[in-house]
Amino acid sequence: MLLKRCNSVYRTEVHAFLKQKYGTSTEAPNDCTYRSPLPAKASVVICGGGVIGTSVAYHLAKLGLTDVVLLEQGRLSGGVTWLSSGVVGCLRKGAERNLCQISVSLYKKLQDDGHDIGWSQHGSINLARTENRMIALKRLVGQAKVQNLSCTFLDKKEIAKMVPNMKVSDLEGGVWIPEDGVVDPAKLCKTMAFLAAQKGVTIVEDCAVMRVTSASQRVKAVQTSDGTIDCEIFINCAGQVMCTPRSRADAAL
Numbered sequence: 001m002l003l004k005r006c007n008s009v010y011r012t013e014v015h016a017f018l019k020q021k022y023g024t025s026t027e028a029p030n031d032c033t034y035r036s037p038l039p040a041k042a043s044v045v046i047c048g049g050g051v052i053g054t055s056v057a058y059h060l061a062k063l064g065l066t067d068v069v070l071l072e073q074g075r076l077s078g079g080v081t082w083l084s085s086g087v088v089g090c091l092r093k094g095a096e097r098n099l100c101q102i103s104v105s106l107y108k109k110l111q112d113d114g115h116d117i118g119w120s121q122h123g124s125i126n127l128a129r130t131e132n133r134m135i136a137l138k139r140l141v142g143q144a145k146v147q148n149l150s151c152t153f154l155d156k157k158e159i160a161k162m163v164p165n166m167k168v169s170d171l172e173g174g175v176w177i178p179e180d181g182v183v184d185p186a187k188l189c190k191t192m193a194f195l196a197a198q199k200g201v202t203i204v205e206d207c208a209v210m211r212v213t214s215a216s217q218r219v220k221a222v223q224t225s226d227g228t229i230d231c232e233i234f235i236n237c238a239g240q241v242m243c244t245p246r247s248r249a250d251a252a253l
Contacts, residue, residue: 034203048237066200080239118184
């Protein structure tokens with residue numbers, strides 16, 4: 001269970017003990033490296049080997065588009081993905097909630113298929129210590145139920161019953177979201193890369209994107225530390241920490 005107190009309330013994410021291991025022969029090897037020669041051209045070039053970049057590669061491959069090259073300047077999952085907690089909380093606004101629900105479905109499927117991504121679905125409680133926070137939660141719940149997100153309001157006694165060691169005297173209440181869970185970000189990233197590579201996606205580690213060249217407002221090629229690759233589509237999935245100002249600016253052209 002994840003316990004959250006946001007803004008005027010404390011935030012505690014108790015997730016380490018939730019992670020379980022389901023090792024099987026189908027899981028992606030932790031020591032797997034991708035050092036293929038840089039192709040001369042590709043239909044799609046993806047910049048960034050974190051959870052977003054590998055997810056894009058995985059989903060494109062599922063759709064049948066395998067003329068894809070994913071470039072990572074270091075090792076897969078070595079950037080922002082490595083620093084993330086892996087908490088998946090669906091009680092959000094609009095598009096973010098939809099994305100989280102889609103992610104939950106994907107993680108369930110990958111885990112059920114025998115891939116060790118550390119997915120553990122034990123739910124979460126969003127706590128409110130003030131009346132204003134409780135009003136905000138009610139609004140989110142109203143929106144979430146329209147999109148079939150299961151969530152239930154809890155009073156102090158119900159919270160105390162679910163979490164006996166928690167102090168509840170200062171709470172207004174909370175919301176229980178059973179679909180929430182945690183995933184191991186690094187394992188998830190490597191699993192999606194492994195599955196994408198199996199379908200024909202080329203992954204090149206230790207290859208930094210230096211510049212994206214364009215003509216007539218269309219991408220033409222990507223200059224990297226390993227040379228230049230021609231492409232029709234460039235997808236920038238570089239993390240905020242790792243993405244250089246030049247690659248951001250040029251990719252926007």
